[in-house]
Amino acid sequence: MKLRYSVLFLVAVMIITFPGTMKAETMEDSDTIVTIVRAPEQTQAERPPCFPDPADNFIQLPDKENIAEGKPVQASEHNDVYVSSNLNDGIVQTYWESKGFPAVLTIDLEGVHIVSTAAFCLNPSAIWEPRTQEIAVLVSTDGENFAEAAAAAVYQFDAATGNRVRIDFDPVEAAYVRVVITSNSSSNSKGAQIAEICIY
Numbered sequence: 563m564k565l566r567y568s569v570l571f572l573v574a575v576m577i578i579t580f581p582g583t584m585k586a587e588t589m590e591d592s593d594t595i596v597t598i599v600r601a602p603e604q605t606q607a608e609r610p611p612c613f614p615d616p617a618d619n620f621i622q623l624p625d626k627e628n629i630a631e632g633k634p635v636q637a638s639e640h641n642d643v644y645v646s647s648n649l650n651d652g653i654v655q656t657y658w659e660s661k662g663f664p665a666v667l668t669i670d671l672e673g674v675h676i677v678s679t680a681a682f683c684l685n686p687s688a689i690w691e692p693r694t695q696e697i698a699v700l701v702s703t704d705g706e707n708f709a710e711a712a713a714a715a716v717y718q719f720d721a722a723t724g725n726r727v728r729i730d731f732d733p734v735e736a737a738y739v740r741v742v743i744t745s746n747s748s749s750n751s752k753g754a755q756i757a758e759i760c761i762y
């Protein structure tokens with residue numbers, strides 16, 4: 563009996579003194595199954611078919627060069643920090659906001675082009691509430707005499723369709739495109755708002 567108690571005491575001392583050793587022995591005794599799962603070959607973000615891409619509902623823009631980007635632009639006085647250079651800097655997160663109406667902007671296309679589409683974009687983020695703006699498009703070859711390409715009409719801007727408005731008109735020669743905006747239904751604006759004007 564004495565020897566038995568001595569052995570038990572020794573084992574207890576070993577467990578207390580070397581718990582790691584005892585544990586390791588226990589783990590070695592158990593079967594461990596490791597399944598290695600390799601990451602799939604993937605070079606870009608993928609969207610499962612059950613998640614529709616919001617961009618599928620965006621109003622499509624012509625698949626050709628936007629000749630307004632980076633060209634000289636003149637515009638009505640801007641509100642706050644929303645300067646006219648934001649109109650065609652290629653960044654949809656920057657925008658021009660006029661101080662009241664009518665708001666007029668003129669793009670110098672630096673040469674005569676045949677144009678047939680004017681598109682207007684706002685930030686497509688859903689934080690931009692839906693709004694309407696009344697827009698007319700005029701064209702000129704000399705910068706002085708302008709003719710109406712698209713009569714004034716009220717257009718809907720909605721993040722659900724990309725916050726885009728596309729106005730198509732009969733092809734016409736233009737070295738200058740002038741846009742006149744006479745209303746904006748947004749309660750958060752002081753005037754017209756355009757993040758990008760695109761001409762095709």
Ligand SMILES: [Ca+2]
Nearest residue numbers: 648653656757
């Ligand atoms: Ca911009």
